[in-house]
Amino acid sequence: MTEPSAGERRLWSRYVAIGDSFTEGMCDDDPLLVGNGSHGEFAGWADRLAAHLSEMAQDSGLGFGYANLAVRGRKLADVVGPQLDKALALEPDLVSIVGGGNDILRPKADLDALASRLEDAVKRIRATGADVLMATPVDPAEAPLVKATRGRAGVHAANIWSIARHHGAHVIDQWGLHALRDWRMWADDRIHMTSEGHRRVAMAALQALGHAPADADWETPLEPAPPISRREALQANAQWAREYVGPWVHRRLIGRSSGDLRQAKRPEIGPLD
Incomplete structure (x- = not known):
């Protein structure tokens, strides 16, 4: 996919996020965000991305609206089913769709079926003229218990890149964001990210959409922990x-x-x- 030039970078005015706990924003309890506009217990990368997109839209004289339909624990069937139906009814020009993580935790997950469902959803969104933002999983190589799913997560990541290439979607490359392998980016449950983790994913999302993050060090790993x-x-x-x-x-x-x-x-x- 060819990245647009600075003068061609697109702005969006109606962004809808669908997915599971990752997109709901679990464990991002930044008090400045949760107490100032987040409509739930947590903020999260999608809320943070929406704030950046809103600022850019307003700077260009555009209005901006945002909805987040993600719910923790949901599997892909719900994300590409009821959530997607509701999302398209809101007539967005940008949809982020991140799902399948809860599915691939199951040893018998059918990765081909997951890819087919996800691709059908992306095609459905693109048919409306809206842009699509997806995300690869984080590499679980060093995660306790979850590292057993690394093979399935890797196949899922490869499928996401293929779907994006075929249908002109954007991808947040969490697998390649090595800063996320630091456990200080993760909450006590070791499944969901801290506020800093979500902040960095929002920067990665902004870059995936063709806009340069203001923080030049967002990809830089933290100094080694004691x-x-x-x-x-x-x-x-x-x-x-x-x-x-x-x-x-x-x-x-x-x-x-x-x-x-x-x-x-x-x-x-x-x-x-």
Whole structure:
């Protein structure tokens, strides 16, 4: 895909985000954002991206509206089904669609079927004239437990790039964003990002859309963290298993999701506060 020149970079006025907990913004509890316009418990990369897009649109004399239909725990079938139906009804000119992460956690995930569903969704969005923004998974090579899904995550990432190339979509390259491999970018549950992680993903999204982020160091990894002892590491792992892994396994066993009974935090397009 050829990147447009600076004078051709597109602006958007109606952005809708669909997906799961990543796009809902879980664990980005930045008080300046959550207390100033976020319509839920968390902000997140999509809210942060929307703020940048809104500023650029307003600088050019355009109005801007944003909706976020993502809900934690949702699998791809919901993202490309009910969420996408609602998104297109809002007549967006930009849709971010990130899904499949909860699916590929399952050992029997059908990656070909996931790719087919995702491609059908992208084609449906592009048929309206709207632009599409997708995201690869983060490389889970160093993630406890989740690293077992690295092969599936890698195939999913490759499929995303292929779909984007075939249909002129944009891609946030989380797999190649090495700064995200630092555990200080991740919340205590080791599944969702901190505010700093979400901030960097928003910068990556802005770049993927053809705009240069104002922060020139957004890709630069943090300085190395001080080492911890083996005992401290074991204690941290035990606490993580007790507080997060156990409840997650329990929900799986009883067929429940963390997003059950939850609604989208921004179900209608509206201006940012």
